[in-house]
Amino acid sequence: MRAGPPATLGEREDGRIEGHEQSEGRERPIDRPERATAAYPMTETADTQPGWFSSEELESVRGRMPVLYVQAVPVRVDESGAVTHVGLLMRAGSDGSFNRSVVSGRVLYHERVRDALLRHLEKDLGPVALPRIPSSPQPFTVAEYFPTPGITPFHDTRQHAVAMAYIVPVSGDCQPRQDALDLVWFTPDEATGPEVREEMQGGQGVLVRQALAFVGHAP
Amino acid sequence: MRAGPPATLGEREDGRIEGHEQSEGRERPIDRPERATAAYPMTETADTQPGWFSSEELESVRGRMPVLYVQAVPVRVDESGAVTHVGLLMRAGSDGSFNRSVVSGRVLYHERVRDALLRHLEKDLGPVALPRIPSSPQPFTVAEYFPTPGITPFHDTRQHAVAMAYIVPVSGDCQPRQDALDLVWFTPDEATGPEVREEMQGGQGVLVRQALAFVGHAP
Amino acid sequence: MRAGPPATLGEREDGRIEGHEQSEGRERPIDRPERATAAYPMTETADTQPGWFSSEELESVRGRMPVLYVQAVPVRVDESGAVTHVGLLMRAGSDGSFNRSVVSGRVLYHERVRDALLRHLEKDLGPVALPRIPSSPQPFTVAEYFPTPGITPFHDTRQHAVAMAYIVPVSGDCQPRQDALDLVWFTPDEATGPEVREEMQGGQGVLVRQALAFVGHAP
């Protein structure tokens, strides 16, 4: 349905999760906070239950306020914590092209940032990836994706998204799910090289280099 | 109009700015991004022009997705950058009580985080406060305000707000405007003392102590 | 031999490691860098081989330049990365008193900061503690210990030490070695409470609270 440039921050998948199964755009009941008995209730259920917005509502909101995202740069580390590899997802665009990306996704209503990180990492890397979510909420950077290109290095045709970005060591076995075709591990040199750069869109290549700079590599 | 507990993150003022002057809840035209010729168009006009959401729409969105905020802890620093004082706003609650708070406000659609910081600091501290917005987008912490208390130290009865928090040295003359009655400068010891703690709500006292910890003080 | 107040940053142990086995204060051969075939050669051997300075030399240097340390606050985290417990070492002072402390130690010549962290964590927590050294060299704070009290919250009678401080999740079994009597895990509330505060010296209680503030807790 969405022609034009592929969405930088995983639009199709996100949209499907949150609105696809709804038939008549019905609203989430207004008493949501009261129903939430656990602290972060969406973590396990977000992938299967009807979303909080209909597709139309989400589109409408996206044109009028910034949408909060988390982004995770998966890395392999050695015993001393030094980054040896960066993991990038390979996705197929609707036009047959391929692109690489980090793990991204929305923070849902009443969800903690760290639970959103865990949920999206499990969704994209599978259930046994063993991600080590950072203990501090301080992101290494905040990436601001604007629908208008050129304001920041980040660009999303569809929305104004503000992504808190984290570096997440992953020690387990990664099994990409859903619409990600593959996860490939690159050395820091490969990840900052021209070939990989060309396969990343919307500034995600910049984000990867910012992440590598932050862990002490030459970006 | 809003009975019940006072809003932690400056509800009344925010709501007024964004929706009060609209008479029939009309939507912002859909072509907004294209009209935006400057990089951050809302900075100067947000206080006077009709908002993007009607009050009803904003309430509806607030019950269904996290709302992105910035918070600024204003500080006085000496020549070496060491924090000598923390500035807290004094506001009157609708029930006649007083409370102290840091500078807070929403990030608007198509607005950079640093422009939101600047806008809210000017709004709360006046036009000659000379705030020094940080050069890095990395916040010192991310404060997650949930409508359900106890999930984090932060709580907002009205919404799920995610606030990127920054420490902002201010060197000019501060003239609180709008609904802030006063700005008072406290030494780090005073700001973490029991008296000031009691006058801060929704976890803002925690945020102030986290800020002081981050600049090297005993929190 | 060292009367007076116990050293904040693990003096006795450090001194012993680096100088005890030397009989005549002999200098390390000048060609050290060339002999170092691995990138970080001291990691495994620092505990047993003669140090680079004699005790007398180290004392002399300590009175004339700042000494670089690392400090690690060991934490237990849950699946989402949230800190559930802080680990504090219990040590006996030479005067029979007890005190609690985080993991601390010097960075040696030609040793990376991350290798110094790993070495000191293994030394204090044993070989199967499985510490997760941070991937970024950015510390959560820098604690400056001065021999003169009151300049910062940190104080060391013996030296001017500058410690880069990190929060280190530990997932394995901890077996304190050497002069640490025990490692005790405290909840964040316990770790910031008055009892534990009184048992920490030289500002280490401040450091623990700064660490907890940084991971999102009320300090």
Place this chain on the structure above:
Amino acid sequence: MRAGPPATLGEREDGRIEGHEQSEGRERPIDRPERATAAYPMTETADTQPGWFSSEELESVRGRMPVLYVQAVPVRVDESGAVTHVGLLMRAGSDGSFNRSVVSGRVLYHERVRDALLRHLEKDLGPVALPRIPSSPQPFTVAEYFPTPGITPFHDTRQHAVAMAYIVPVSGDCQPRQDALDLVWFTPDEATGPEVREEMQGGQGVLVRQALAFVGHAP
């Protein structure tokens, strides 16, 4: 006297400051801490009074323990805090070559990190540069310079130096002093371009790109 490759971290100047005026390598009196009535006594006097080490002593220490440095990347910022320019010093090497560098220098005994930053900025940029020293001691990175190349991106032929690196907005007029020939302001694009890269040694070009990554630019 120092043939071979120019020192990365400002050796000649530093060495002169600390040892040049001493005629017989006499030691600093042992009661130094007690004499220090002010919190950071060296700030004003370090450039003129005899240093704490003789040149020979300093060389000896440099071969046996890491030496603590601060590095400051001077930047110009706009009203919103966004970095518009990076300032690089131009120095002449002893062999007639030129190289560009950021502001660097040792932290002296009993000197706070923020005072060392201020002192070195004043020394290199003059008395009216108006640097804004960060309020937090948290550096944006820690650059580890090893005498052995290849361990990190940073290299110093002369020593193992550990530099806490900060981004420092400078709003005043810069008048380079001492052995710096000039200070030139570059746009972020220029500062990361190939020409400037080639003129920076020992990994300082990497440090500049890490700094730009940290403030949100494409490195």
